[in-house]
């Protein structure tokens with residue numbers, strides 16, 4: 001399947017694995033790229049630019065296909081060494097960067113000069129249009145369904161994607177709630193040229209996270225996510241657990257007076273405990289509503305092959321039948 005997204009990134013299938021904190025290590029990124037998609041290493045999970053350079057080298061040893069690095073610009077207390085991370089990306093020969101969280105304009109000249117393509121993840125049409133205006137090569141349009149930070153507008157993909165299609169000239173990937181061939185065909189129908197998946201890729205054999213995390217996703221339904229940190233305007237969609245219930249009670253009790261310090265136990269530094277140690281109630285961790293569509297833990301190759309076979313059958317048979325009628 002050729003789309004402007006496959007052409008832009010030099011990949012076989014229009015499927016991207018979004019950056020995920022403590023999930024997007026070299027093993028997963030390489031598995032996705034080897035299966036014909038675009039794997040992405042999560043930059044900030046590596047604590048220093050040197051560690052990111054090592055992770056890039058590790059990924060390069062596992063695949064000769066293109067892969068990317070995610071750079072998330074989130075409100076953090078002490079700003080990470082972004083110039084150092086960008087240097088590691090450029091020196092490591094990585095040709096795709098997924099930016100997210102904040103406007104990447106400041107970093108675009110450096111990246112473009114090194115022939116790095118930039119796909120910016122946006123949760124609204126206005127941010128997508130802005131990303132296009134400042135020179136991003138593509139965007140990922142992340143709907144309200146998504147795991148992680150859906151923004152504050154709460155527009156689901158059935159509205160957000162066609163709205164983005166109406167406004168954008170650059171290609172975009174549909175993100176949030178994507179799981180299978182049906183998702184891909186729907187995304188294409190709504191104007192996207194590929195899809196970006198987070199949660200679905202965690203429940204794969206190669207995802208280097210604790211088995212408890214994969215089992216929790218398989219066990220969860222579409223009813224099991226919650227939105228946290230809305231009062232801080234830093235909304236995150238997470239899987240419900242004991243820590244999330246506690247956090248939501250604090251949000252209710254404190255109302256507009258809530259401060260980040262009030263919920264620090266539930267959100268700060270919890271990812272290694274959950275993803276690496278499998279301590280499932282250690283805190284709030286991102287998970288999409290798409291958990292309701294995830295029932296197994298295939299290899300990445302099996303997953304991507306299945307998506308592409310299903311998408312081709314849907315287009316060639318089911319949709320073709322309607323067109324002929």
Ligand SMILES: Cc1cc2nc3c(=O)[nH]c(=O)nc-3n(C[C@H](O)[C@H](O)[C@H](O)COP(=O)(O)O)c2cc1C
Pocket residue numbers: 017018019020021023042070072099100101121142145146147148149175176177178196197198199200285286287288289290
């Ligand atoms: C566990 C987890 C961690 C994530 N961490 C990040 C991150 O560090 N940076 C980022 O830009 N997006 C992050 N995301 C968002 C994903 O890249 C992707 O946009 C999102 O998962 C898509 O929605 P889906 O889960 O419904 O597929 C994370 C998502 C999950 C599930």
